[in-house]
Ligand SMILES: O=C(O)[C@@H](O)[C@@H](O)[C@H](O)[C@H](O)CO
């Protein structure tokens with residue numbers, strides 16, 4: 001059995017910060033796990049280096065479940081984004097090792113392929129409606145069958161999801177949090193025209209998605225869901241903050257627009273009521289922030305019992321190591337829905353060479369043993385970590401709001 005002989009946290013910043021855990025074994029086989037938590041990277045790096053790695057040395061790398069339970073129950077202070085991202089990195093690296101030892105891609109260890117490829121959605125955005133539609137047309141030309149639309153809001157200087165650099169969106173943009181200004185009324189007036197135009201230009205064979213990014217009250221979200229029904233969105237995401245899962249009952253009562261939530265969830269408990277009461281249609285929790293492949297499989301199985309499908313988060317602040325793991329997970333599970341795909345920059349891809357591919361709107365993890373992703377440590381060392389915070393949001397009267 002492969003014994004864990006060492007584990008190191010690698011911080012690198014090829015255009016944005018990434019935290020990677022590398023677990024080494026006495027058989028010369030190593031595994032990788034993404035531990036990136038945008039804006040809080042050093043918290044996870046320290047949690048791993050100072051509180052997890054010492055407990056791993058000497059353990060049997062094949063005992064994934066036992067190590068998962070040791071790190072979850074043994075922490076005493078359970079759950080939370082930092083703890084569950086650290087556990088996720090260990091879990092993912094151990095699945096990578098298990099696949100390499102078995103000579104099989106991880107999806108084969110998860111029950112094999114349930115589909116030929118993984119449907120992904122792209123990000124289309126623009127400062128204006130016209131720019132957003134042009135961006136969506138570019139996504140369609142690249143072969144995407146599902147496109148997320150995020151447009152600037154007339155009267156607001158900036159808003160979530162609209163990037164300065166056309167094709168790459170990195171929200172963590174400053175050494176201290178940038179303050180954005182928000183107006184729900186201006187926003188609510190701006191979304192329907194974008195969908196109306198998108199259907200006129202792109203037609204009905206493409207899925208259209210939208211991320212509300214936690215910014216509406218339940219009744220405002222119900223209003224938006226109803227307004228968008230004629231344009232058949234694939235989903236609206238994070239329609240309202242989800243700490244109070246019962247909030248979604250109010251939205252559900254008023255609209256048939258599918259609801260997605262969960263990219264900031266880190267355990268099944270964050271979604272239990274949402275899933276049990278079928279208040280949502282897609283769960284967005286992902287490998288890096290929700291305890292790794294082992295926990296995410298549990299969450300997906302629970303979701304399957306209640307007609308909820310997966311729609312894993314896949315922004316560029318999740319590294320190629322997470323994308324690789326997510327694609328193995330997506331390929332195998334029965335209630336897969338869709339996978340977010342924001343292509344990383346060439347710099348990032350050079351640091352993290354990988355086997356996964358994109359073709360005509362679908363992705364595949366590849367068939368290399370393990371996850372099929374690596375890290376070029378020499379190149380990674382050239383990119384120094386640089387503190388970067390996510391923005392904050394205030395209302396026009398200065399009230400602190402959800403970003
Ligand atoms: O759906 C999404 O991809 C977004 O919500 C993300 O861009 C999110 O804002 C970032 O991952 C935060 O770091």
Ligand SMILES: [Mg+2]
Nearest residue numbers: 211237238263
């Ligand atoms: Mg989102």
